[in-house]
Amino acid sequence: MENWDEIRTAFQVARMGTVSGAADVLGVHHATVIRHIDALEKRLGTRLFQRHARGYTATEAGRDLLSVAQATEEQFAQLQNRIKGQGETVQGELVVTSIAGIPDLLVPVLTGFQTRWPAVIVRFLTDMRLFRLDYGEAHVAIRAGSVPEEPDNVVQPLVRLKTGLYAAKSYAAAHGLPASEADFAGHRFISPDNEASRAPFYRWLRDHVAADQMGFRTTEPAASEAALRGGAGIGFLSAYRAAGDPDLVEVLAPRVEWDSPLWIVTHVDLHRTRKVQAFVTHLKEAAKDWRLCS
Amino acid sequence: MENWDEIRTAFQVARMGTVSGAADVLGVHHATVIRHIDALEKRLGTRLFQRHARGYTATEAGRDLLSVAQATEEQFAQLQNRIKGQGETVQGELVVTSIAGIPDLLVPVLTGFQTRWPAVIVRFLTDMRLFRLDYGEAHVAIRAGSVPEEPDNVVQPLVRLKTGLYAAKSYAAAHGLPASEADFAGHRFISPDNEASRAPFYRWLRDHVAADQMGFRTTEPAASEAALRGGAGIGFLSAYRAAGDPDLVEVLAPRVEWDSPLWIVTHVDLHRTRKVQAFVTHLKEAAKDWRLCS
DNA sequence: GTGACGATGGAAAACTGGGACGAGATCCGC
DNA sequence: GCGGATCTCGTCCCAGTTTTCCATCGTCAC
Numbered sequence: 001m002e003n004w005d006e007i008r009t010a011f012q013v014a015r016m017g018t019v020s021g022a023a024d025v026l027g028v029h030h031a032t033v034i035r036h037i038d039a040l041e042k043r044l045g046t047r048l049f050q051r052h053a054r055g056y057t058a059t060e061a062g063r064d065l066l067s068v069a070q071a072t073e074e075q076f077a078q079l080q081n082r083i084k085g086q087g088e089t090v091q092g093e094l095v096v097t098s099i100a101g102i103p104d105l106l107v108p109v110l111t112g113f114q115t116r117w118p119a120v121i122v123r124f125l126t127d128m129r130l131f132r133l134d135y136g137e138a139h140v141a142i143r144a145g146s147v148p149e150e151p152d153n154v155v156q157p158l159v160r161l162k163t164g165l166y167a168a169k170s171y172a173a174a175h176g177l178p179a180s181e182a183d184f185a186g187h188r189f190i191s192p193d194n195e196a197s198r199a200p201f202y203r204w205l206r207d208h209v210a211a212d213q214m215g216f217r218t219t220e221p222a223a224s225e226a227a228l229r230g231g232a233g234i235g236f237l238s239a240y241r242a243a244g245d246p247d248l249v250e251v252l253a254p255r256v257e258w259d260s261p262l263w264i265v266t267h268v269d270l271h272r273t274r275k276v277q278a279f280v281t282h283l284k285e286a287a288k289d290w291r292l293c294s
Numbered sequence: 295m296e297n298w299d300e301i302r303t304a305f306q307v308a309r310m311g312t313v314s315g316a317a318d319v320l321g322v323h324h325a326t327v328i329r330h331i332d333a334l335e336k337r338l339g340t341r342l343f344q345r346h347a348r349g350y351t352a353t354e355a356g357r358d359l360l361s362v363a364q365a366t367e368e369q370f371a372q373l374q375n376r377i378k379g380q381g382e383t384v385q386g387e388l389v390v391t392s393i394a395g396i397p398d399l400l401v402p403v404l405t406g407f408q409t410r411w412p413a414v415i416v417r418f419l420t421d422m423r424l425f426r427l428d429y430g431e432a433h434v435a436i437r438a439g440s441v442p443e444e445p446d447n448v449v450q451p452l453v454r455l456k457t458g459l460y461a462a463k464s465y466a467a468a469h470g471l472p473a474s475e476a477d478f479a480g481h482r483f484i485s486p487d488n489e490a491s492r493a494p495f496y497r498w499l500r501d502h503v504a505a506d507q508m509g510f511r512t513t514e515p516a517a518s519e520a521a522l523r524g525g526a527g528i529g530f531l532s533a534y535r536a537a538g539d540p541d542l543v544e545v546l547a548p549r550v551e552w553d554s555p556l557w558i559v560t561h562v563d564l565h566r567t568r569k570v571q572a573f574v575t576h577l578k579e580a581a582k583d584w585r586l587c588s
Numbered sequence: 589g590t591g592a593c594g595a596t597g598g599a600a601a602a603c604t605g606g607g608a609c610g611a612g613a614t615c616c617g618c
Numbered sequence: 619g620c621g622g623a624t625c626t627c628g629t630c631c632c633a634g635t636t637t638t639c640c641a642t643c644g645t646c647a648c
Contacts, residue, residue: 001367001370001371001373001374002302002320002321003299004298004299004301004302004366004370005297005298005299007298007370008296008298018626018627018628019627019628020626020627020628026296027296028604028605029604029605029606030605030627030628030629031604031605031606031628031629031630031631032603032604032605034628034629035603035604044374044377044378045378045381046377046378046380046381047563047564048377050428050429050430050561050563051428051628052426052428052429052612052628053611053612053613053626053627053628054429054612054613054626054627055626055627055628056628057429057430058430059430059563059564060380060386060387061376061377061380064373064376064377064380065373065377068369068370068373071369072298072366072369072370073295075362075365075366076295076298076301076362076366077295079295079358079359079362080295080338082355082358083338083340083342083355083358083359084338084339084340086340086354086355086358087339087340092354093354132346134344134345134346135344135346135348135351136344136351136352136353267344269341269344269353270341270353273340312592312593312594313593313594314592314593314594322638322639323638323639323640324593324594324595324639325594325595325596325638325639325640326637326638326639328594328595329637329638345594345595346593346594346646347592347593347594347645347646347647348592348593348646348647349592349593349594350594
């Protein structure tokens with residue numbers, strides 16, 4: 001049953017009862033309609049219509065086709081409405097992926113968005129690997145570091161996360177604290193276990209601290225933070241996470257060069273849809289409050 | 295949502311995941327598939343697929359289309375099976391139309407046919423007007439008189455109904471009976487109320503009997519026969535109906551020139567279907583028995 | 589480096605559109 | 619009631635255009 005257009009033509013002929021009427025509805029020429037019918041009947045090996053001077057009358061097979069095609073047309077019409085409405089309404093899945101380490105910032109945003117748009121199902125994905133927007137794995141990605149430059153991706157700045165060097169009070173009590181980067185000797189540091197990390201403060205760490213001073217290494221930011229609070233060493237932490245924590249001591253205040261810029265990345269095809277736009281707006285709005293605590 | 299072929303193309307792309315694979319299944323070129331997708335997306339104003347080096351990944355809208363088109367393809371496949379099987383199986387409606395006056399011959403045939411093929415629904419139509427086969431109003435028609443010569447109709451001889459001139463015994467007792475057509479004066483006749491009737495014995499009647507002798511006229515053969523049995527006059531009757539009726543007297547024996555030939559008429563498009571063929575065969579078989587009683 | 593896939597531009601074919609013709613049905617007037 | 623005029627509809631043939639096919643190139647993944 002190849003060539004669905006011929007079925008559609010036959011459907012209109014069956015409904016109208018005349019070739020001319022069907023051609024009018026379909027917006028094609030009479031001859032085209034006749035050719036479609038002839039081809040379809042030839043392929044099926046059965047007459048779909050009885051031809052006579054007043055038009056075409058559907059045979060039993062033709063009436064069968066009529067009812068099937070009727071249902072099909074309705075299905076396609078509904079599909080079209082869904083798809084066309086989809087881009088203009090905020091509903092369906094919204095898949096967001098981000099770097100590890102900031103779920104505590106994002107989760108309130110995501111739940112707030114879901115509350116604001118109840119028809120949306122929010123999926124929040126994080127993984128060691130980067131999810132690919134061009135494969136359709138996510139609608140929106142939050143990326144960190146230097147500007148992502150994948151083609152077909154729309155990149156917008158979100159916020160610059162201020163980052164400082166902190167230690168637990170328990171560490172300070174046991175080992176004291178360096179007054180500046182010149183005074184690092186003898187101290188232990190917490191470091192990521194990723195040589196290729198692009199985060200600027202990690203690069204700074206590699207430049208100013210000997211490798212054997214990095215006693216605790218992990219790929220997991222949450223583990224890194226836990227180690228810091230546990231007194232395992234001096235380490236970088238986002239200022240917003242350190243703020244107001246009485247157990248943490250600021251070793252070196254945040255510097256601009258340590259800032260971790262966050263980017264909102266969307267695929268160009270999905271960027272202009274209302275759903276994505278709504279989320280991006282919602283996210284930026286929420287980010288204004290982040291600045292207050294950092 | 296015009297152009298169903300493009301939906302079919304998009305459906306295959308969504309299922310295969312690659313343009314090449316879809317083109318292979320559809321039996322068209324890669325470029326054609328891409329153009330279909332582009333056109334469909336442009337019309338819908340939404341991306342159906344995310345393009346990347348490994349193929350096309352369906353978006354939310356694309357997945358929606360996939361499921362709808364999947365159902366459509368199945369529906370069409372089932373439709374094709376029904377239609378292709380329809381011509382080769384004996385099922386569905388069988389619409390038979392005939393002249394008035396012989397339902398007592400046909401009804402046993404029709405019920406017998408329905409018993410033989412339980413999947414068939416038999417509809418028997420009679421009306422003052424002729425049902426038109428080329429309008430699809432009936433599958434098989436039983437016509438009387440001279441050979442029907444409508445185009446696109448297949449005509450087969452069925453049987454010649456012998457017809458004689460009869461009267462009721464009550465009429466004979468009251469008015470006597472003519473010995474031959476030369477002796478018709480003073481008798482009353484029963485006649486059809488249809489000047490244009492093509493039945494040969496009616497033409498003979500008009501030639502041999504004065505108009506004022508035709509005391510009872512009707513368009514309904516059943517009424518004509520009832521009048522005959524009621525003694526209203528002398529009239530023509532099929533020999534098979536007069537046979538064995540003790541209340542009827544044969545005025546003039548059946549003549550070849552009075553014979554009413556019956557024809558099986560089918561539309562050329564439907565004639566070769568198994569259902570129609572089965573009925574025609576069944577009808578001819580039954581007609582062999584008719585000859586015995588006429 | 590190799591293989592597969594998608595994108596693009598030019599030639600060919602298939603499809604579509606236009607118009608004229610014939611047939612039947614309807615309408616109208618006589 | 620009948621006959622002619624008109625209208626609609628389907629069919630066929632030819633020209634135009636869209637669509638399709640083919641080949642090549644660029645890109646990406648393995």
